[in-house]
Amino acid sequence: MPHAYQLQREQHRATTVQRLGIGIELYDRYTELSAPHVTPVHVRKGTTLQEAGTRATHYCWIASGVARRGHFSVAGEDLTLGFITEGENTGSHSDMMGGLQGEPAREFFVAETAVEAWRIDWMAMQRHKAEHSFVHEYYLKIIECSIRRYAANLQIRSHNTAEARLEAFRSQFPGLEQRITQRALASYLGITTQYMSRLRKAP
Numbered sequence: 001m002p003h004a005y006q007l008q009r010e011q012h013r014a015t016t017v018q019r020l021g022i023g024i025e026l027y028d029r030y031t032e033l034s035a036p037h038v039t040p041v042h043v044r045k046g047t048t049l050q051e052a053g054t055r056a057t058h059y060c061w062i063a064s065g066v067a068r069r070g071h072f073s074v075a076g077e078d079l080t081l082g083f084i085t086e087g088e089n090t091g092s093h094s095d096m097m098g099g100l101q102g103e104p105a106r107e108f109f110v111a112e113t114a115v116e117a118w119r120i121d122w123m124a125m126q127r128h129k130a131e132h133s134f135v136h137e138y139y140l141k142i143i144e145c146s147i148r149r150y151a152a153n154l155q156i157r158s159h160n161t162a163e164a165r166l167e168a169f170r171s172q173f174p175g176l177e178q179r180i181t182q183r184a185l186a187s188y189l190g191i192t193t194q195y196m197s198r199l200r201k202a203p
Contacts, residue, residue: 004040005031005118008063009027012087016087020144021141029134030135030138034128038120039119041119042114044111045114046110047111049115050091050105050107051105051108052104052105053104054104055104055105056096056105057121057123058091058121058122060115060118061117062087062089063086065085065112065113066112067111068082068084068184069082069083069109070107081107081153089120089142091122092106092107093143093146094106095107100126113179113180155172156189157189157190162195162199169185182196182200
């Protein structure tokens with residue numbers, strides 16, 4: 001089974017090393033080290049990959065499909081924070097670190113499409129990070145990439161109009177709109193599904 005994981009990691013190697021700004025050797029070393037700690041995940045659209053309110057002990061590396069990242073507001077409203085696609089990891093770093101102390105996760109991840117992924121043991125990889133400097137280097141690059149994604153999401157939401165936010169989303173994440181539901185995109189943009197429908201029909 002780890003061999004299948006390594007083969008799928010190879011398929012996303014080029015795009016991932018470019019996105020993270022790392023070398024191929026570092027990517028391959030991390031893949032080899034993490035392989036014994038993975039479990040295959042094949043889920044339908046709508047399946048929860050990480051539940052808010054429960055301890056986060058694993059994260060998922062997405063081989064195919066799209067996952068939605070979100071949290072619940074104080075009023076209990078389901079709010080979309082972003083989307084995870086092929087070659088990327090689910091999991092909030094703060095939730096994962098909190099999970100080491102037994103704290104419940106604040107965010108959730110749910111399959112926006114059918115998802116093929118690999119669930120990775122967070123605690124095992126934390127032990128490896130303490131033992132191997134290259135794992136620490138890899139995680140720093142993951143965190144840096146997450147910060148850039150967070151900044152991009154903030155910039156998209158900073159636009160004053162829904163039209164401008166939608167245009168910024170399309171520019172930042174080309175092709176993603178066609179893979180996610182209208183409801184999820186509306187939640188991400190902070191508008192109703194009805195208004196989202198009107199925006200899509202606009203010339």
